[in-house]
Amino acid sequence: MNRIILIITLFLFSLAISAQQEQNLISSKYSQQELQNILIPQARWTPFPRLNDREGWAKANHQMLESYIKTAETYLNYDWPTIPATLSLLIVRTGNRSQYEKVSFQKRQVLGTLLLAEIAENKGRFIDQIINGVWSICEESWWGVPAHLPQTQEISGLMDVSKPFVELFSAETGTLLSWVDYFMGDKLDAVSPQIRKRIYNEVNYRLMEPLINQSPDQGWMSTTNNWNPWICSNWINFALLLEKDDARRAAMVAKALTILDKFLNASPQDGGCDEGPSYWGAAAASLYDNISLLNLATRDAFRYVYDDDRFRNMGRFIYRAQISEKYFLNFSDAAPKIDIAAAMIYRYGKDIGDKDMMDFGAFYRQTEPESLSQWHFSRNFFELFMQNEFQNATQRLPCPKDVWLPDLQVMVSRDQGGSASGFYLAAKGGNNGESHNHNDIGNFVVYYDGYPLLIDIGSGTYTLRTFNNNRYNIWFNRSDYHNTPTINGAPQSPGSNYRASDLRYKAGNSTVDFSLDIAKAYPSEAAVNSWVRTITLKRGKNVQIKDITNLQKSESVVQHLMTCFPTEVMKPGVVVIHYRSGDNKSTDFIVKYDAKQMTAKVEKIKLELEEDQGVRANWGENIHRINFEVTSPKLKDSYTFEISKK
Secondary structure, eight states, X not given: OHHHHHHHHHHHHHHHHHHHHTOOTTTSSSOHHHHHHHSOOGGGOXXXXXXXXXXXXXXXXXHHHHHHHHHHHTTTTOOOOOOOHHHHHHHHHTOOOHHXXXXXXXXXXXXXXXXXXXXXXXXXXXXXXXXXXXXXXXXXXXXXXXXXXXXXXXXXXXXXXXXXXXXXXXXXXXXXXXXXXXXXHXXXXXXXXXXXXXXXXXXXXXXIXXXXXSOTTSGGGGOOXXXXXXXXXXXXXXXXXXXXXXXXXXXXXXXHHHHHHHHHHXXXXXOOOTTOXXXXXXXXXXXXXXXXXXXXXXXXXXXXXXXXHHHHHHHHHHHHTBOSSSOBOOOXXXXXXXXXXXXXXXXXXXXXXXXXHHHXXXXXXXXXXXXXXXXXXXXXXXXXXXXXXXXXSOXXXXXXXXXXXXXXXXXXXXXXXXXXXXXXXXXXXXXXXXXXXXXXXXXXXXXXXXXXXXXXXXXXXXXXXXGSTTGGGSGGGSGGGTTSEEETTBXXXXXXXXXXXXXXXXXXXXXXXXXXXXXXXXXXXGOEEEEEEEEEXXXXXXXXXXXXXXXXXXXXXXXXXXXXXXXXXXXXXXXXXXXXXXXXXXXXXXXXXXXXXXXXXXXXXXXXXXXHHHHHHHHOSOOEEEEEEESSOOXXXXXXXXXXXX
C-alpha cells in the first residue's frame, strides 16, 4: 500500500514539474475565438494617433520629433541603392556579411527616419522619399541577410525567391512597412493605390503566408533563443496592422502565442539569459514587446503576464548583469558594451513594478536620440509618448552587491552594492551547448572600479564561420582563450553534454565563494577525473582562484588568463598587469602564483582576421594571454592564484 502511495505521489510530482515546465502562460489564457473577440478589429485599432490627429501628436515629445526632422532633411536627396547579387555572394566567396548588411540596414534606417519626420511635420515634404524607400525595399529580392540563407549548394548565397521564408531582418522589414501603411496610408493612396497594395502583397507573400504555413516544430519556431520572441514581436506587429480579415489576423496571433510559449517555457525561472546582456534586448525584451503590443490591441487583456515571476526575473536580468556604467557581463557571444534601449527598459520595469529597473532605464535616457534605432521599430512610438514621466524619473544604477542565478549557473559579486567601486567578480558554470556558446565552463572575469582587468573576449565580427561547423576554429570561442585550463593538451569541447557539476555558492559579508567541478567540460583525451575550481572574492582585498585536480594521466597542464592591458612577468611568482582606469590613471595589479609549480609566459594576441575587427573595437589592441605552464604535472595537485592591487 505504501509503495502504491509512493508511486502515485511521484507520478503527481512529475506531472506538476511537467506542468511547470510547460506553463503556456501566454497561449493558454484565450481560445482562438476568444482571442478574435478581444482583439480590437483592424479597421478600428488605433495604437497611436493617426497622422491627422494633431491634437494627439501634440502630446508626443517635440524635442525628439524635431531631431528626426533634422536628420530626415539630410535624406531629402538620398539615392536609394540597389543591392547587387555579388554583394550577397560575398557570404560564400569571402565569408563577409557586413558589406551587404551595411547597405540593407541603412535603407531601413533612412525610411524609418523619414516616416517619423513626416509624422512630426505633416507637410508632405518627405512623402516622395518615403514612397521611393518603400518601392526600393519592395524591389529587393530578399529582405533578410545572406548570413541567414541556408548554407546549401542550391542556394549558394542567393535567395530562392520562389521559396520565401522568414528570418530576423525580413520580419523587421515587415514591421517597418506596416507602420508606413498605418500612418501614411491616405497620403500614399493620394499618389497611387498601388503603393499600399504592394506593401500588403509583399508582406503577405514574403512573411505572413510562410509564417502561417510553417510547422511550429521546424526552424526558428522550435528554437528557444532570441529568434523566437524577436520574430514573433514583428509577426504580431504586421499582422495586427495590415491584415483586414479579423479571423485570419486572430489565427496568426494565436499561432505566434504558442511559439512564444516555447521560448517562455524553456526560459530559466531565475530569468537568466544565456545569450548575455547584448542579446537580452532581442530576447526577454522582445518578449515584453509582444506583451505590450498585445495589451494595446486587447485593452490590457494580457496584463496578467506582468505578474509572472519568471517574466519579471527575465526583465531584471539586464541590471543584474551590469558591471558599471559602460560595461556589462559578456559571457558567450555577448559584447562588453551594449546599446541601452532606455525607454523600453523603464516601461518593462514599470509594468512589473520594479523600481530598480525603472531607475536603471532612466539612467540611460537621452533628451534627443543620437540616431533612430534600427530594430524593434514599435518601441519608438511608445517612447515618444512617455517622455514627460521618463524625463522626471530617478536616475540610478542598482549595481546589486550579489547575484546568484542557479539555473543559468552564473554568480556576480562586488565589493559594495550600489557602486562600481572596487572589485567586481563574475563566474559561470552552465554547459557548452548554450545559445551563442563559447567553450567556457569555469570561466570568470575581474573588474576594478568598473573597468576590465581579467576579461572574457566575447564576440568579434560575425562572418560565415561564426555559425557553422568552423565556429570553434575561431580563437576567442575556444576555452584556451578564456580564463580556464588546458588539460593534457585538450581544451573544452562544445555540446550540452560538456557541463559543470557539483556547484556551490555562498555569499557572506566579507567573502563570496563559488565552486564547481569542470571536469565534464573536457573530452576523454583530457583524462580528468575531477577539477574542482573555487573562485573567491574577499571584499575590498583580492580575488582568489584555487583548483584541486585529480587526473588519470599528467602529461601537461596549462592555466590561461586573458587581459586587455600590457602585461609582463615581474619576477617568478608574480605577473603584473598595467591596468588603466576610465580617467586614464595607471594602476598595477599583480597575479601571484607558485613559481615552484608553474612558469608564466605572456603573449600578445595578433588581431589579423576579419573576426578580430570586432575584438579590436571592444578592447583595443592590447589583448594578452598569460599562460601558466605546470612544470611537473601530478595526478593529484592543487593550484592557486591571487589577483590584487600591487
